[in-house]
Amino acid sequence: MSGPHTTTMHRPANRPDVIKAVHGARWFTAAAVAVGAVNYGYALLLTRLLDVGSYARFVAGQWLLLSAATVATVTVPWVLAQALARARSNAERGDAGRFAVITSTCGGLVMGSVVAAVSTRFAGSATTLALALSTLLIYVTTVTAGWLQGEERMRTLSLLHVAEVLVKMAAGVFLVVALGLSDSGALAAFGIGALPLLLWWPSLPHGSGRPWRSASANRDLWRRAFGIARLQGLVALMAAVDVVLVTMLPTDPSEAASYQASVTLSRVPLFVAGAVSMAFFPALSRRRAGSQLSASAVRMYVLASLPLTASLATVPGALLGTVFPAEYSMMSALMAFTALTGFAVGAINLAVTFSQAVDDYACARWQIVGLAGYTLALVAGWHLDGVRGIAVGGALGAAAALALLLGRLVHRQGTAFLRRTPLLEPLLLTAVLVVLRPFPLVWLIAATAVGVRAVERFLRRPGAPDPAEDQTEVTAGHSSADPSAGLSESTTDRPGTAMAYTKADHPKAIAPHAEEQPGSLLVDAVWRGNARPAEDAALRHALSLARDNQVEGRLARAYPRQLADVVAEVDTANESFRENLVEVTGRLRAAGIPTVLIKADLAGDYVYGNFDLVVPDGRWEAACDALEGWYVERSTYWLERSTKVLLEPRSGPAAHLHTAVSWFGVPVLSTRRLFERAEPDGGAWLVPRPSDELRIWLAHGLFQNLSLDLSELFALRGLLAPDVVAEARREAAREGWLAGGDRALAVAVGAMRRLDEGTPVRLPVPLPVGASLRVGAEHALHLLRHGRTRVAVREAALRVPLVVAKRRRMLLS
Incomplete structure (x- = not known):
């Protein structure tokens, strides 16, 4: 059989990063929608399976559990993902993984104890135990999430999040219905749902000396952990402060319910921003500030969120009245403002991600100023016009906070991340929806078309050239049977891409950190044809790996005297x-x-x-x-x-x-x-x-x-x-x-x-x-x-x- 054809390929250096991040953002967005739908269904189903008292304890326990878990989910995965993205050796990867294990386990034990102590105020011993163990499991499994995010295995992570919520729902229904465990069973399901992530628990590279002590004493990782927790915690606080204020302030119950329902719909852009941030964060951590990759992330967020915001802001009151009960009649006056708030908070989340990707934790001061101004605008709005004033004040305060962070980001990173942002088409579509608002049926048709268009652009042209237009340029050459030939480019995640086969430019070159990797001796000698001098102990270690890979003969013939x-x-x-x-x-x-x-x-x-x-x-x-x-x-x-x-x-x-x-x-x-x-x-x-x-x-x-x-x-x-x-x-x-x-x-x-x-x-x-x-x-x-x-x-x-x-x-x- 003749040898494969030699080909050459031309691809921008940053294209694989963009494609991986874009695909990951798609998967995260789809997973967020699925998780939200299942969670909503689970809560709705429990209203029928639990009595009023048990359901009240479930809601209180769920709120406590999710509040405690927020600390882990905004710290451990982000720190680990960034450390893996920047790691230059297996030793650094191992340190990052062990640091994540230490912080997640210790954090889970501490927060589990806190949750248990608080839950004794409203629940029995069984529910308290379920909450404590669920907290610990949620904390521990964040290691898997961070590892997969850092490895940029976004599809696997997205599917695991969906599996987690499906297992939670199935386990909760079984424990409540079949075993009669009531609210304790419904809450224990949160911990059971986290178990699938343990199947993907990372295998940490071995370290020298005392790796666990070294990892726990790593000041750089602790600095990143506290910095990221501070930034992400402020984003989470900004997303929740208006809902908390509406609940605490003396407002009419129907008006408060209308506001909360409006916020629930309007926070979807925040989920999109979260998906884009998680998918792009590892690649952003490897690249310089203000790169084209940042522009791709912004473009993707705008493509998905701006049409959605326009639809929510212009939805006719007649349509809202058809979907929601009469008690929520105030929603039509609130949606325009809560939609703008949701878009602004999502954009703030993305801007903060750009800062934390380059270790710019000083932006927390600007976040605090923005949060303070946002809170003051909410309180001032309530004093001026009640719940409607809260909505108006929230939109103005969020826009001011966004402008503050964007101004600082532009000053530090330039305007490259804002280039090619698709604003013209979304603004024109918004104008059309505003004009059609008095005609609910026509508006609905137009909004559906806008949504379909947004989904199409999100899936096919998301912040980067369409993968269909990003085909590799392949030039056929002479056949070659050279056994040292290699492949010039991977096919990334696109099935059906033409395989490109070429002789490596430098078959005996070794990456700067290759010698630090276990198995590099085997790869050099067997795959690359470079049998460099080796000690007997190292060679026997390579031989063990060679037997696992069925190439012991190739290794032995590379070292015929020693083997x-x-x-x-x-x-x-x-x-x-x-x-x-x-x-x-x-x-x-x-x-x-x-x-x-x-x-x-x-x-x-x-x-x-x-x-x-x-x-x-x-x-x-x-x-x-x-x-x-x-x-x-x-x-x-x-x-x-x-x-x-x-x-x-x-x-x-x-x-x-x-x-x-x-x-x-x-x-x-x-x-x-x-x-x-x-x-x-x-x-x-x-x-x-x-x-x-x-x-x-x-x-x-x-x-x-x-x-x-x-x-x-x-x-x-x-x-x-x-x-x-x-x-x-x-x-x-x-x-x-x-x-x-x-x-x-x-x-x-x-x-x-x-x-x-x-x-x-x-x-x-x-x-x-x-x-x-x-x-x-x-x-x-x-x-x-x-x-x-x-x-x-x-x-x-x-x-x-x-x-x-x-x-x-x-x-x-």
């Missing part, structure tokens, strides 16, 4: 492997049974424990009979007893006979089509067509291992010719797992690029858990549509427990 015993071991194993393979396939061919050898690279140079052969449909038992006398033991694994048999010989690697390319009894590739397309390989066996081989390696990672080791990356690297990839994608679409295959290939390509560059890569390379879950659902639906109900049900039933088991094993390894 002479391993060279001899691998040579013996290779000879035994070929002998058994030749004998088994020879016997089967003599019996008229062709075979296809899968998941094996005869030049892989490692110790095989077995080899996998696919036999044609209906020839499985005949193949076993033909091998009578060669094997001494026959066994099956209970989950694969109908598709795979293990034949153990007296010596050497075992033969695994498959009825299909399948995992856990679920076929992925068609056996008939595999044989039709298979090619001879100089022996009694056939090998898959290159596009089939590519899919088999990817499916093995996706459906079984949830990872790709170094030997698999070597195998994949030789299959990334554009025509092979294109054909593999067509076949994957036919088989019903295209999206999952694209995602796995994107991860593999990104890992190869990082290996070429000398940047740290975890080996084996983990595949996203979400990708495995998604490919399982995608493939099961495909099987169901094609009438294979039994196999589809099997895949759907096994996918989640298998993924959880694999994930747990990976975390413990």
Whole structure:
């Protein structure tokens, strides 16, 4: 097979950061909407499941719990995310992770005790215990949130937040209805809901000396923690002060309810700003102040929030009267002002994020001034015109506070973050909605169109060029079979992007911090072909990692003198492997049974424990009979007893006979089509067509291992010719797992690029858990549509427990 085509790529240096942040903001926004909807449904459902007294205790406990959790959610994840984004070595990453564990655990114990002490004033011992434990769990799991945010795994984090609230709701209903635990069960569900985040608990890099003491004494991390807590706490306080004042001041109950309902609707821009801030914060922490990345964040916020603010500010009173009871009639006079307040507070949140990304914690003084002015405007408004005055004063005070922070930001970071902000179209649409307000039906049609347009721009042109317009420029070159070739660019998160394959510009260059990374010796010697001098102890450590990645032979041949015993071991194993393979396939061919050898690279140079052969449909038992006398033991694994048999010989690697390319009894590739397309390989066996081989390696990672080791990356690297990839994608679409295959290939390509560059890569390379879950659902639906109900049900039933088991094993390894 000829080598892959060489390509060159041209991409702005900051584009991957923008795309990652944009995609993350989309996921966070969608998650915020889902979480808000489920929380609202949970509270509404409990009004029917609990008596009045129990519900009152639940509301009080929920308020106490969320107030306590606010401290953790605005401190630990942000500090950890920033530290990971800036970390230059595994030691710094480890320190940041251990600092987060220490602060979250200690904070959880302290705040849990405080919550317990306060809750004794209105609840019994069971409810008090539930609140204390839930507080501790919420605090501890913020480590996972911060780690995923710092790793920029925004989709995983978003899905976990949705899973958290779904588990909370399910657990709460079960504890209340099935076990009769009343308000204590409903509150305990908050802690149970946090448990899924423990499955993604980070594996911290090992440190030297006394790493836990070093992390706890890290003054820089403590400075950031206090600084970020101060900034984010002031934002949270500003978002809540008007609601608290309306509750405390002597106002008419219907007017207070109208204001609170208006604020609930008008705070949506704040959620959008929070999503954009969380997604962009890690990248902003690595970049200079006032960069184009900041402009992309502003653009994304304005695209989503300004049309929404315009719709809320101009909504006709007749429509509000249709949706809300008569007691909320004052909403039509308040919405215009609360909508402006919500937009301004969201913009303040984004401006504060820009400051904290560059460690500019001095902006807290300006926040305090703005908060003081905002509060004074609220109180003055109430004295002048009651609740309506509070709404007007809030809008004016929030606008003044925003102007104050923006002025300071422009002074310190310049105006680059405000460039290309899309204001003209939103302002024109606002004018149209104002004109149409007297005509509720026409206004509703126009507002719907505005909303659809905003969503379309948010999803397709969010603060950066449309990903569809951001295609990589690929220039075909000469073929190359150079084994040291690498990939020039990852495909980021866009499935279906053309794979670009090129020889690394400096295959032996080492990143400045590469030598600090565990496994760098292995990567340099095996992947990059640079066998630098190594001590025996370091080499044996690398050998252990090489065995885990099935490249011990490659490492041993790079150090033939120091690892002479391993060279001899691998040579013996290779000879035994070929002998058994030749004998088994020879016997089967003599019996008229062709075979296809899968998941094996005869030049892989490692110790095989077995080899996998696919036999044609209906020839499985005949193949076993033909091998009578060669094997001494026959066994099956209970989950694969109908598709795979293990034949153990007296010596050497075992033969695994498959009825299909399948995992856990679920076929992925068609056996008939595999044989039709298979090619001879100089022996009694056939090998898959290159596009089939590519899919088999990817499916093995996706459906079984949830990872790709170094030997698999070597195998994949030789299959990334554009025509092979294109054909593999067509076949994957036919088989019903295209999206999952694209995602796995994107991860593999990104890992190869990082290996070429000398940047740290975890080996084996983990595949996203979400990708495995998604490919399982995608493939099961495909099987169901094609009438294979039994196999589809099997895949759907096994996918989640298998993924959880694999994930747990990976975390413990």
